[in-house]
Amino acid sequence: MGEPIPLAQSRTAVPLATVVQNLQPSGIREFFDIVASRPNCISLGVGEPDFVSPDAVIQAGVEALRSGYTHYTGNQGFLKLRKAISTYLQNEYSLAYDPETEILITVGVSQGLDLGLRSLINPGDKVLFMSPSYVSYRPMTELCGGVPVEVPVTAESDFLIPLEDWSSFGRKGIKVILLNYPGNPTGTSPDKQYLEEFAKIAQKFNWYVISDEIYADLTYDRKHIPLATIQGMKERTLLLGGFSKAYAMTGWRIGYACGPAEWIRGLYKIHQYAMLCAPTLSQVAAIAALEEAGEDKDKMKEEYCKRRNFFVKALNDLGLECKLPAGAFYVFPKIEATGFSSMEFARSFLDKENVAVVPGSAFGKAGEGYIRCSYATSLSDLEKAITRLERFLQKGI
Numbered sequence: 001m002g003e004p005i006p007l008a009q010s011r012t013a014v015p016l017a018t019v020v021q022n023l024q025p026s027g028i029r030e031f032f033d034i035v036a037s038r039p040n041c042i043s044l045g046v047g048e049p050d051f052v053s054p055d056a057v058i059q060a061g062v063e064a065l066r067s068g069y070t071h072y073t074g075n076q077g078f079l080k081l082r083k084a085i086s087t088y089l090q091n092e093y094s095l096a097y098d099p100e101t102e103i104l105i106t107v108g109v110s111q112g113l114d115l116g117l118r119s120l121i122n123p124g125d126k127v128l129f130m131s132p133s134y135v136s137y138r139p140m141t142e143l144c145g146g147v148p149v150e151v152p153v154t155a156e157s158d159f160l161i162p163l164e165d166w167s168s169f170g171r172k173g174i175k176v177i178l179l180n181y182p183g184n185p186t187g188t189s190p191d192k193q194y195l196e197e198f199a200k201i202a203q204k205f206n207w208y209v210i211s212d213e214i215y216a217d218l219t220y221d222r223k224h225i226p227l228a229t230i231q232g233m234k235e236r237t238l239l240l241g242g243f244s245k246a247y248a249m250t251g252w253r254i255g256y257a258c259g260p261a262e263w264i265r266g267l268y269k270i271h272q273y274a275m276l277c278a279p280t281l282s283q284v285a286a287i288a289a290l291e292e293a294g295e296d297k298d299k300m301k302e303e304y305c306k307r308r309n310f311f312v313k314a315l316n317d318l319g320l321e322c323k324l325p326a327g328a329f330y331v332f333p334k335i336e337a338t339g340f341s342s343m344e345f346a347r348s349f350l351d352k353e354n355v356a357v358v359p360g361s362a363f364g365k366a367g368e369g370y371i372r373c374s375y376a377t378s379l380s381d382l383e384k385a386i387t388r389l390e391r392f393l394q395k396g397i
């Protein structure tokens with residue numbers, strides 16, 4: 001793995017763009033760096049699977065290289081992969097996207113997010129998302145000249161904007177809503193009724209929605225419901241999906257964006273100049289994931305589900321309140337009662353017990369009072385983490 005570039009704040013003569021100068025370093029990064037330097041540290045910090053990619057995926061990637069798949073692909077990505085994604089969405093959700101015109105292969109959901117925003121946002125346009133949120137939403141919005149509208153949400157409303165509050169944003173010049181469910185960092189996922197009510201309001205106010213559904217396949221107790229399946233939403237939704245999480249393929253950098261042909265053409269226009277294409281071997285590997293790694297995916301999901309059930313119960317037993325999250329691999333317990341800020345809590349826990357969690361404040365101001373723990377780590381490490389947490393709470397921070 002490459003060394004991180006130091007984020008020194010020192011002044012240099014390089015006239016960085018103002019928007020870049022003003023970008024804040026990610027609050028998660030600090031913890032990655034510390035964890036990397038500490039032996040025997042249990043990390044509940046990282047947002048990526050502890051599993052390696054399924055065998056079929058690795059095999060397909062290696063064979064792709066050996067067979068000469070070392071060139072660019074067409075800008076839109078292999079048609080075979082787009083067809084496989086289209087078939088998957090059809091079979092799984094009865095959601096029809098034309099692989100020729102309505103699907104673009106991207107470099108992870110990260111690039112889909114960037115393209116989705118850049119294709120719609122004029123300077124000053126407002127982008128609404130709930131806070132706490134995935135760390136990239138604010139900076140990505142700012143980088144394309146948009147104005148982030150962060151709406152604080154709490155555990156009491158399941159980390160969702162209460163339905164009766166949505167209309168109040170209708171007259172505030174919002175152009176895009178950025179949704180993410182199951183959510184990072186909270187694991188929350190709205191039910192069908194919530195999505196249907198939201199959909200009515202989105203249509204009334206002509207909002208366009210970028211729906212980051214990267215954790216769709218990691219929904220545990222019920223089936224995920226893509227926003228685009230809700231009446232009237234397919235025409236105004238960009239569905240972002242990917243392979244990083246459910247297939248344990250973070251390093252392959254592969255994802256997809258699906259939406260109305262006109263919107264996908266907009267993404268494509270940027271992508272053809274800014275990226276050319278997603279990595280060729282990863283596209284081949286992604287086809288193998290969809291065609292051959294379904295069982296591996298299910299097994300990993302089963303394992304996450306066991307860990308979630310264990311961990312949530314253990315946290316609540318220790319008095320750190322949290323609801324059972326519907327999906328993803330995070331829990332977001334309240335630590336407010338300890339009287340410490342989320343940063344103090346995370347630093348002290350790391351210092352005293354060698355366990356890394358992410359302070360809720362890394363996900364926006366509204367994340368204060370919580371910590372994010374990832375259970376994409378072995379059950380035995382989770383058990384050890386709970387023992388250490390119990391000791392930590394008993395001794396006092």
Ligand SMILES: Cc1ncc(COP(=O)(O)O)c(C=O)c1O
Nearest residue numbers: 047108109110134184242244255
């Ligand atoms: C909500 C969310 N969206 C997007 C991403 C980035 O995914 P990818 O690896 O596909 O770029 C992440 C990664 O943690 C995430 O949590």
